[in-house]
Amino acid sequence: MARAATTADAFNAVAEPRRRQILDLLVGGERPVNDLVAQLGLAQPQVSKHLRVLREVGAVDVREDGRRRLYRLNGKALKPIHDWVHEYERLWSERFDELDAVLKGLEQKEEDDGSDE
Amino acid sequence: MARAATTADAFNAVAEPRRRQILDLLVGGERPVNDLVAQLGLAQPQVSKHLRVLREVGAVDVREDGRRRLYRLNGKALKPIHDWVHEYERLWSERFDELDAVLKGLEQKEEDDGSDE
DNA sequence: CAATCATATACCGATATCGGAATATGTCAA
DNA sequence: TTGACATATTCCGATATCGGTATATGATTG
Structure with missing residues (x-):
């Protein structure tokens, strides 16, 4: 076995920085391949290959x-990527850091009060 | 050249489903390796290897x-993953779908009015 | 129909991965 | 100190990738 195919997942497809760049460019709207080639400074075949991967995971659609x-x-x-990583947001958000601090304070208080746990 | 190292990026590290599982388990708090081995149903060396990758991208810390x-x-x-994917949230959120519809309506109107662009 | 433009595919070599198995390192307990 | 336990590292073979280059496919223009 080897690493999972890049087309296995949105996670795998998007692990490649060029493909993220392509998606970022497409946020501005529909673009022909040559536009992307120009903006990325990549060879045309590489761009077509990256687009194929993005197509296979459903991240882009084509129109003739x-x-x-x-x-x-x-x-x-x-x-799916957003949903997954969203669960971790509280780990770096200051607001949640403060909440964590409060919760820890409460835990501490309960421990001081003694009893079980 | 080959695919970027799994340790190159959080994006690459997290493209592997097992590593995402490991992180998900660690949301519940600090865990020894054997706990993870048991929960994942993986061989111990594989878990240690995945943990190494996660350590190298800074997604986990160890304590003896x-x-x-x-x-x-x-x-x-x-x-960084959250920040990147966050930009795309509007593309599947219904609220923003409606906003898009409105904006497209406006564009259409301007085109009908003619003139440049 | 020939030439050109736009894009996709095929082939290449180098490389880093993955799981599996064996083994090394290091700590605790009798 | 010997053995059990916990974890990390090394070696293996198979595989899918990436960029580069060459070429194929297909549409348009003259």
């Missing part, structure tokens, strides 16, 4: 327009 | 306790 292909973002594919 | 090692979550390492 004459001899060019217009790629468009489909952000829903990223929702 | 006799002959065992207690691993603890350090969620701050996941913030």
Whole structure:
């Protein structure tokens, strides 16, 4: 066995920085491949390959327009990532840090009061 | 060149489902390796290896306790993932879907009015 | 129809991974 | 000190990747 395919998951697909860049560019709206090639400074075949991966995980959709292909973002594919990482937000949010402090204070108080646990 | 190292990034580290599971378990608090081994149903060496990766990207910290090692979550390492994916939230949120519809309506209107762009 | 433009695919070599198995390191207990 | 326990490291083979280069496919223009 080796590492999971890049097309296995949105997680795997998006682990590659270039692919994140591509998605970031597509936030601005539909773009033909050549636009992306120009903006990324990458060779055209590499861009097409990255787009294929993004297509396979559903993060982008394509539309034909004459001899060019217009790629468009489909952000829903990223929702699982958002949902997962969202659970960890409290670990760096100051607001929650304060809440944690309060809760710890309460625990301490209960321990001082003695009894079980 | 090959795929980026799993230790290159939080993105790469977390692309592996087992490592996400480990982090999920550590949300419940500090745990020794053997606890994780039991809960994951994985072989001990694999768990140690996954933990190493998570350590190298700063997602967990270790503390020695006799002959065992207690691993603890350090969620701050996941913030870049959260920050990145957060930008895409509007793409699946219904509230923002409605906003998009409104904006598209406005665009349409301007196009109908003609003129440049 | 030929030439050109836009994009996708195929092939290559190098590399880092993953799980499995064996083993090393280090601590505690009798 | 010997043995049991807890964890980390090393070696293995298989595999999927990435960038580069060459080429295929397909649409448009002259």
